[in-house]
Amino acid sequence: MKLFKNKIFRKLFFASIASQLGSMVGTVAFTFYLLDLFGKKPFLATLAELMYSLPILFVFFLVGVIADRMDRKKITVNTDWIRAALTLILLIAVYEKILWLAFVILFIRSTVSKFFAPAEMSLLQGILDKGMYMQASGLNQTVMGMFMLFGMGIGALSYHYIGITGSVLADGISFILSGLLIGSCAISLEARLPNGKVHFKVLNFSTILKDFKEGLVYILSFKLLKSIIAGFLIFGLINGGFSVLPLFTMKYKLAPAQYQQFSSLFSICMGIGYLLGSAVASRLIQKFKVHRVFIAGIFFSGAVTFTLGMLDNVWFYFSSVVLLGIILAPLNTALSGWMTELVDPKFMGRVSGWIDPLMMLSYSISLGIIAVIFPVFVKVETIYYAIGILMAVVGCYYLIVLPAQVKERGLAGIEQTKSAKATIESL
Numbered sequence: 001m002k003l004f005k006n007k008i009f010r011k012l013f014f015a016s017i018a019s020q021l022g023s024m025v026g027t028v029a030f031t032f033y034l035l036d037l038f039g040k041k042p043f044l045a046t047l048a049e050l051m052y053s054l055p056i057l058f059v060f061f062l063v064g065v066i067a068d069r070m071d072r073k074k075i076t077v078n079t080d081w082i083r084a085a086l087t088l089i090l091l092i093a094v095y096e097k098i099l100w101l102a103f104v105i106l107f108i109r110s111t112v113s114k115f116f117a118p119a120e121m122s123l124l125q126g127i128l129d130k131g132m133y134m135q136a137s138g139l140n141q142t143v144m145g146m147f148m149l150f151g152m153g154i155g156a157l158s159y160h161y162i163g164i165t166g167s168v169l170a171d172g173i174s175f176i177l178s179g180l181l182i183g184s185c186a187i188s189l190e191a192r193l194p195n196g197k198v199h200f201k202v203l204n205f206s207t208i209l210k211d212f213k214e215g216l217v218y219i220l221s222f223k224l225l226k227s228i229i230a231g232f233l234i235f236g237l238i239n240g241g242f243s244v245l246p247l248f249t250m251k252y253k254l255a256p257a258q259y260q261q262f263s264s265l266f267s268i269c270m271g272i273g274y275l276l277g278s279a280v281a282s283r284l285i286q287k288f289k290v291h292r293v294f295i296a297g298i299f300f301s302g303a304v305t306f307t308l309g310m311l312d313n314v315w316f317y318f319s320s321v322v323l324l325g326i327i328l329a330p331l332n333t334a335l336s337g338w339m340t341e342l343v344d345p346k347f348m349g350r351v352s353g354w355i356d357p358l359m360m361l362s363y364s365i366s367l368g369i370i371a372v373i374f375p376v377f378v379k380v381e382t383i384y385y386a387i388g389i390l391m392a393v394v395g396c397y398y399l400i401v402l403p404a405q406v407k408e409r410g411l412a413g414i415e416q417t418k419s420a421k422a423t424i425e426s427l
Contacts, residue, residue, distance in 0.1 A: 273325015
């Protein structure tokens with residue numbers, strides 16, 4: 001694969017795998033630790049999950065601006081070192097069973113991690129040729145499938161054999177390994193600082209707010225990008241539903257007596273589907289064009305999701321989940337690669353900084369609605385039907401707006417990007 005001939009990509013790729021694997025082992029082990037030690041307080045496991053997800057609501061206006069204005073390599077390396085140091089404190093908190101300190105450290109560490117992803121994504125965009133974006137996106141989907149397939153099992157085995165302290169230590173070592181790999185990369189100044197060198201003292205509240213606003217103006221001035229991101233609000237609602245549906249489906253419909261064992265099969269089946277779908281994703285995109293694969297994937301995913309609500313046999317259900325994974329892998333490959341191709345490297349951080357809070361907002365709304373209406377007012381099937389309909393709605397929206405805008409962009413070349421920049425410069 002041409003991607004792995006790129007030495008910098010190779011190091012960044014393995015750094016990402018090390019970091020993700022360590023984080024997954026630590027996260028799963030900590031959940032088991034809470035359930036074992038505080039079995040009568042299951043809300044603590046939910047609270048831990050909130051420690052991972054809530055920080056984006058506090059730093060969303062900062063992460064994109066920092067990624068676009070500061071040295072992206074230094075951001076990724078320093079966040080790894082900081083997370084490794086925080087993990088050492090977490091290890092002490094866990095060993096001494098100081099639960100409040102463990103939660104505080106989880107929150108701070110998760111806050112720091114939010115700065116890593118936009119900077120890493122922007123670095124990848126800077127070191128790869130445009131023709132490689134889809135390949136890189138497809139490879140990421142394959143890795144995601146592997147983590148879905150084996151991640152929970154690896155975390156469980158780690159907790160069983162080396163305990164919570166060993167698992168947290170492995171988590172910390174993964175950050176050190178990631179930091180060393182990224183730190184050893186000889187990345188060009190243009191990829192690290194596409195907007196030029198900016199001194200940290202210049203980044204006061206007013207300049208951060210101005211840069212954050214520029215990200216919004218860039219999105220709104222770029223018709224095609226704006227249309228794609230508008231659908232992310234519905235994607236957040238869908239993701240919120242799917243975050244609880246597997247467990248609810250097993251407990252309240254298909255396998256009430258064995259819901260814990262069967263719930264874990266969902267991620268395994270989805271992982272198998274992702275691996276199969278990732279194998280053909282790039283070829284599908286090359287043959288049928290990225291926007292067609294994206295739109296078709298949404299419609300097919302909606303149809304399979306709607307069908308999941310109708311199934312009463314657990315094995316038919318899991319077979320359909322594999323099919324859903326096969327469809328989602330090319331869809332996500334198309335979306336991720338397309339976004340990387342469309343967004344100017346100078347604005348990638350700020351665009352990412354707007355996407356995360358949009359998704360998190362609708363994700364939280366979805367969970368809030370489900371918490372209120374289920375199971376008092378609706379059955380689990382109704383949630384599947386609602387998600388299937390939402391996917392059909394967003395599919396119709398994209399079918400109406402995207403083909404014409406893709407054609408318009410093809411005719412206009414890069415004029416839309418230039419127009420977006422001009423609008424920002426006139427502010």
